[in-house]
Amino acid sequence: MSLNRRRALKLLAAVPVVPAALRGEAAAAQDGTPVASPGASPVASPGATPGASPAASPSVSLPPLAYTGSLNWYQFGYTPGGATAASQLADQAVAAFQQANPGVTVNIVGVPFEGGQQTLDTALAAGGSDAPDIFRIASDRLVKYAAENLAAPIDPFLTDADRADIYPNVLAGVAYEGQHYAWPLWVPPVGVYLNPEIFAEQGVELPGDDWTFDQFRQAAQTLTFEREDGTQVFGFAAAIQPDIINVWAFLYADGGEVLSQDGSTYTFDSPQAVSGLQKLTDLAVTDAVTPPEFGNQMLADVIAAFKDQKALAMYLGASGDIATYVAENIPFEVRPMPIGAAGEHVTVGGLGTFAVRRQDDQARVEAAMRFGRFLTSADVAAAVPGYFLAPPARQSIPIDPANAAMRKFGEMVPFTRLMPQTPAWGQVSAAVNAQIQAAVTGAVPPEEALSIAGEEVTPLLEQG
Amino acid sequence: MARALPIRSARTATPSRRRARWRRWLPGYLFVLPSTAMFAIFLFGPVIWSLLLAFQDASLTQREWTGLDNFRGLLDDRVFRKALRNTALFAAVTVPVNLLVALVLAGLMKPLAARWQTFFRAAYYLPAVTSVVILATVWRWMFNPRFGAINQLLDLGPVPWLARPNLALWAVILSAALTIPAAGVVMYSAAMGSIPGDLYEAAGLEGAGPVRQWWDITVPLLKPTTLYLVVMYTIWAFEVFERVYIMTGGGPAYATTTIVQLIFDTGFRDWQYGVASAQAVVLFALVALAAAVQFRWLRSDVQY
Known part of the structure; x- marks a missing residue:
């Protein structure tokens, strides 16, 4: 095979017409969410522009490290010499850490988003002095590293202040079999991007944060129209791909859960989940407020319809898109997911984390843990302005008040449902999304689709 | 003595x-x-x-001998069976179409002057030096239901070719079938050029027309080239990945998932290297079987 998935995306990104969005899609896998990982964005989000100073930091006074020597930090998208804004931020973070810990030198090893995951996995499996001591990983892949004894539990290094500071749902998102396996960095929840100009064009008032699904549906219907120049505008769209969970927010909004809390049982065949999928299907099949290609629409195409063609009123996305829209002066608004049958705000999201490699040298592990904690804490926010490019995982780190969209995403963090930890997550996600595709294209009724997905998922969970 | x-x-x-x-x-x-x-x-x-x-339960760091378990698992794997069907259908349609197109184009080029043959060979070879990723991206745009060229040309309205499970694979197959088989054209063209002209002269004297000459002289004498191309195109078809990945991502609902894509996902996404290897072994066996049948069917001792 001459072309792997990452390489395909890299080559695609070289095509001028599909630029940033696909690079974002490649990055998205890092946080388990489909939309651009903010950490991968070459443009710092305004949500983290200089001036965002941390509030009450739960900084604790830690004893000097026993370890002296080097640490290897494998970082996606890093290029030496500060070639990108994200690389500059990484360099600054390292400088601040080394200043606070004079005996430790951090080597940043840049791995590309395209194919970099295999590089990281190989380096971890190979071990040795060049192996990663600390690495970025999305929480939905984390459990595989924990199950293979490649990631070390952070619990011995997790202070009470850390536990109180990290959002409880976020901390739970890195837990596996009673232990926590990574330092949570940030949470890009899924929200609704709105084009205010299309709302104004149709005389539809922008919704409030507490809008319901019925209001959303009515807006989508009104915002689906043909302009005088023949341009067809659609009320709603979202990407549905094997590793993209954005539309699951509809199923969760009605009370659905993909798996039981312990990750052992498939539960997306519940009446609540079926109800959510029925609503999503109705938008496409009954209301026809989605583009005809909905169901297998690529994320890049969704963003292009919103940003370039101005032919999409609303779509589901995470905070990573903000930077692009601000940079290109694209008008947009962000709202939480409409409230569904569950009667409360619910959304889904990814979680970017730093994991530490399990190894025999405990002093080195401790140093890597110290670095991981620093990279996710208010300390790094204070030392490196603009470091956090998505809503932070800690409550003590504020978001720039001037960035309303990022603040909106930040407000979603407490009710963001992170995906359950199971080593088979990749297969679970692919199986469920395949059947959601079948349902929204009208090929299979929602109830049957989620039942078929269950038939595929259940054996995977039983295998452990 | x-x-x-x-x-x-x-x-x-x-x-x-x-x-x-x-x-x-x-x-x-x-x-x-x-x-x-x-x-x-x-x-x-x-x-x-x-x-x-393929005979082990192998992950990134652990391995355990499990005999034929991986192969037994594939028998029960609905997605693998679907990927097998998709790949086989892709090969069954694209291989003969590509051969036929190559044969016809090379035949049409044959009577042309040398410089025109060179021109067309170069023109037809362009797709071969263009990345499949680029070609597939262009095809994805062409199949776009709202502004794609296919719907515009056929005036069919917004048919979502790549978003419907019953259409997506056929759209991918069509894109492969309509891409000029550059290697086939060049090889057939070269092979046709080496067929002695007196064979055609003799056939002409006996009253055979151009079609009869093409069918009774050209096609049989191209059998060695045809055999090579059939085998190579079959291998390429069974290894299809980039085109499908770019155009549909394997969806919707596994409608376009192919074996190689499944091998990639199983190995590098799921870390199930044993299962991925078993899938690869099955792919190898299928290709080898197809090649054996093709050799038996098309082998010849043509000499001229």
Whole structure:
């Protein structure tokens, strides 16, 4: 095979017409969410522009490290010499850490988003002095590293202040079999991007944060129209791909859960989940407020319809898109997911984390843990302005008040449902999304689709 | 009367002959050593290793011998069966279409002047030097239901070719079938050029028209080339990945998932290297079987 998935995306990104969005899609896998990982964005989000100073930091006074020597930090998208804004931020973070810990030198090893995951996995499996001591990983892949004894539990290094500071749902998102396996960095929840100009064009008032699904549906219907120049505008769209969970927010909004809390049982065949999928299907099949290609629409195409063609009123996305829209002066608004049958705000999201490699040298592990904690804490926010490019995982780190969209995403963090930890997550996600595709294209009724997905998922969970 | 050589002298002669032979062959062995070593280390070794992995429960760090379990699992794997069907259908349609298109185009080029043949060969070869990723991206745009060229040309309205499970694979197949098979055109063209002209002259004198000459002379004499192209196109078709990945991502609902994509996902997304290797072994067996049938069907001793 001459072309792997990452390489395909890299080559695609070289095509001028599909630029940033696909690079974002490649990055998205890092946080388990489909939309651009903010950490991968070459443009710092305004949500983290200089001036965002941390509030009450739960900084604790830690004893000097026993370890002296080097640490290897494998970082996606890093290029030496500060070639990108994200690389500059990484360099600054390292400088601040080394200043606070004079005996430790951090080597940043840049791995590309395209194919970099295999590089990281190989380096971890190979071990040795060049192996990663600390690495970025999305929480939905984390459990595989924990199950293979490649990631070390952070619990011995997790202070009470850390536990109180990290959002409880976020901390739970890195837990596996009673232990926590990574330092949570940030949470890009899924929200609704709105084009205010299309709302104004149709005389539809922008919704409030507490809008319901019925209001959303009515807006989508009104915002689906043909302009005088023949341009067809659609009320709603979202990407549905094997590793993209954005539309699951509809199923969760009605009370659905993909798996039981312990990750052992498939539960997306519940009446609540079926109800959510029925609503999503109705938008496409009954209301026809989605583009005809909905169901297998690529994320890049969704963003292009919103940003370039101005032919999409609303779509589901995470905070990573903000930077692009601000940079290109694209008008947009962000709202939480409409409230569904569950009667409360619910959304889904990814979680970017730093994991530490399990190894025999405990002093080195401790140093890597110290670095991981620093990279996710208010300390790094204070030392490196603009470091956090998505809503932070800690409550003590504020978001720039001037960035309303990022603040909106930040407000979603407490009710963001992170995906359950199971080593088979990749297969679970692919199986469920395949059947959601079948349902929204009208090929299979929602109830049957989620039942078929269950038939595929259940054996995977039983295998452990 | 012949006299047998003394045993001693035969014994003493053999080592010297061996040394002479060794001196004669050594440079040759040294010349092929680097490529043989590279082949063994980077191709043959991994293939053997992959074969062994197919009988193990292998993840990133752990391995356990499980015999035929991975192959038994594939029998029950609905997605694998779907991927097999998709790949087989893709190959079954694209291979003959590509061969036919190549044969016809090469036949049409044959009567042209040499410079025009060169021009068309170069023109037809362009797709071969263009990345499949680029081609697939263009095809994805062409199949876009709202502004794609296909719907505009056919005036069918917004048909979502790539978003409907019953259409998506056929759209991908169509994109492959409509991409000019550059290698086939060039090889057929070269092969046609080497067919002696007196065969056609003789056939003409006997009253055979151009179609009869093409069917009774050109096509049979191209069998060695056809065999090569059939085998190669079958291998390429069974290995299809980039085109599908770019155009549909394997969806919707596994409608376009192919074996190689499944191998990639199983290995690098799921870390199930044993299962991925078993899938690869099945793919290898299918391709080998297809090649064997094709050799048996198309083999010939054509000489001219």
